[in-house]
Amino acid sequence: MSKTLYLMLHGQTLFNQLHLIQGSCDSPLTEEGIDSAKVAGKYFKDAGIKFDHAYSSTQERAADTLELITDQPYQRLKGLKEWDFGVFEAQPEFLNPKNQPERHSYGDFFVQYHGESDYDVQNRMNETLTRIMQQADDGQSILAVSHGGAIHAFLLKWMDWNVMDEKVRLHNCAVVKLTFEDEKFTFEEVIQNN
Template sequence: MNNVLVLVRHGESEWNKLNLFTGWRDPDLTEKGIDEARQAGELLKKDGYAFDIAFTSALTRAQHTLSLILDELGQRTIPVVENQALNERDYGDLAGLNKDDARAKWGEEQVHIWRRSYDIPPPGGESLKDTAARVLPYYEAEILPQVKAGRNVIVAAHGNSLRALIMKLDGLSTEEILKLNLATGEPYVYRLNPDGSAASKKTLTA
């Protein structure tokens, strides 16, 4: 099979810039984020990638990133599927708070546990395990079949929804995935085997 699956975290958002927990809140990209998305498109174009279908979340920053990438590729007419299954992890009561203020309120250790443990959610929110529980079934039902059918697929989503997916593709343990940080606007290019496992992976950087 060896068709292409590309994963891209959205470009820098207004709340990334302000150091706020974002989750399901819906800020747009900064100027830097717009540039990052365009650069991702340029990198993909330079390497000769083209796509048959695209997936993204229900959040503006991911959708905007995808549209900028497709503009660079000259591919705005391909089908685009939006679904909240690909949304960022829900940070619950932390959403909208400055990360430093959250540490002052709950303590650095507690906030670190919420951010970096696999299965301990913040109050009213999701853990990475919870995020994976919605991302992976959607991937298996909707995205992977497209790749298996011979199509090249791009997914523009979020740090934690993509970490959940990369954990599966790379065969990472719950400890290993916690150490993985995804840069904004950086494409990860997978080629998949017939069984859906990763045959190869590379990161495109400027």
């Protein structure tokens, strides 16, 4: 029997609003970010979706988002953190490189600047989310609040790029619904909450 993962992007932050690169560094949720998280919480409540377990990255923007959605206990995990962009942290977004076409991401660009590669992020996200889902019982629903770059890297492992390009738009407070069965993640839908 399958298990359901609701993989959510945190609410809008000050750095998002200011168009600054935000990976391992942190900034607070804006009023819009707070409101969007509350809308997401209402969506889950109205849809009758209850979480058997909840997780967030160790970064405050993710934990704060989760706490606006549910008051249940949760665990903070480093494996769900955002991509580390090295010395580019807190710099203007226009400094981001172009995606490497063959990898559909920044690839290993940030490694030379003391950051992570897309595969580093993908591997730690996959290991963390797989472990979370393996620990859940059949039929359970899990909420995990993470970050845009980290979620993108994770989805590249499990989705065909053309399908992902067509169906996945990761805005603040978007939720990617996946099922987990036979050690595999399967994309179901994206729920937009902004």
